[in-house]
Amino acid sequence: MSQRRPLIAGNWKMNKTLDESVAFAKELVEAVGSTPDVDVVIAPTTVTLHAVSQVIADSPIQLSAQNVHPQPSGAYTGEVSPAMLKAVGCTYAIVGHSERRQYFEESDAFIREKSDALRAEGVLPIVCIGESLEEREGGQTFSRVEAQLKAALEGLSAEEAKTLTIAYEPIWAIGTGKTATPAQAQEVHHFLRQQIATLVDQDTANSVRLLYGGSVKPSNVVALMQEDDIDGALVGGASLKVDSFRQLVHFQS
Ligand code: 13P
Numbered sequence: 001m002s003q004r005r006p007l008i009a010g011n012w013k014m015n016k017t018l019d020e021s022v023a024f025a026k027e028l029v030e031a032v033g034s035t036p037d038v039d040v041v042i043a044p045t046t047v048t049l050h051a052v053s054q055v056i057a058d059s060p061i062q063l064s065a066q067n068v069h070p071q072p073s074g075a076y077t078g079e080v081s082p083a084m085l086k087a088v089g090c091t092y093a094i095v096g097h098s099e100r101r102q103y104f105e106e107s108d109a110f111i112r113e114k115s116d117a118l119r120a121e122g123v124l125p126i127v128c129i130g131e132s133l134e135e136r137e138g139g140q141t142f143s144r145v146e147a148q149l150k151a152a153l154e155g156l157s158a159e160e161a162k163t164l165t166i167a168y169e170p171i172w173a174i175g176t177g178k179t180a181t182p183a184q185a186q187e188v189h190h191f192l193r194q195q196i197a198t199l200v201d202q203d204t205a206n207s208v209r210l211l212y213g214g215s216v217k218p219s220n221v222v223a224l225m226q227e228d229d230i231d232g233a234l235v236g237g238a239s240l241k242v243d244s245f246r247q248l249v250h251f252q253s
Helices: 018-032 046-056 082-087 098-103 108-121 133-137 141-153 182-199 202-207 218-225 242-249
Strands: 007-011 039-043 062-065 090-095 124-129 165-168 209-213 232-235
Touching: 007 209, 007 242, 018 039, 018 046, 018 242, 039 090, 046 062, 082 090, 082 108, 090 108, 108 124, 108 141, 124 141, 133 141, 141 165, 141 182, 165 182, 182 202, 182 209, 182 218, 218 232, 218 242, 232 242
Parallel strands: 007 039, 007 232, 039 062, 062 090, 090 124, 124 165, 165 209, 209 232
Antiparallel strands: none
């Protein structure tokens, strides 16, 4: 287990209507309790952020968006700006999720713009990176994540880089039930931390949290979290049920 405070984040993706989100958030407030041993973040859909924000206001649960547009305002139909997310209470915003890279063809450069725009508003970016099955099988895992990480970090000061959380989500492990083994995840996380030391500095590498995502569930979270460079989890499916999210948040007890 690392020296960094663990962070367990639930990415609800395109699930739960307004009523369902509010009811679920109320259950989570109870389930998480007032003094969890970890930082707890939930990322509901954009249209429910405001309502969920009010439900979790007096709890330790923090709010994240699932996406953002880098422009501050203007003719970008269907999009939402960093300031808008900030105004509804988002502490974090996920950028560069593989589903957005795949289905919406988001590039490393566009994701970097989003992350810079969030930082300018004081919203903390959770930048997702990860290789496809094809890339893993072709021996390109490290070069792929290195390029994505470099695009996220290059040119940032140490202070700026420390606002980032990096989520390593191998695409082949997302929603497939096929988790990377703790050793596979640790190998990549260790590599990423070394890269952060090279791209920024060692102190920043020691402080940036690296989350693992991809079929994390109560039965595998403890083993993953025992690895030195795994500082938390970005959870999809298992974050949608109170019982499993409770167990994930309380994995230490
Ligand atoms: P699953 O936990 O459902 O595999 O999803 C992971 C993920 O994409 C979180 O962002």
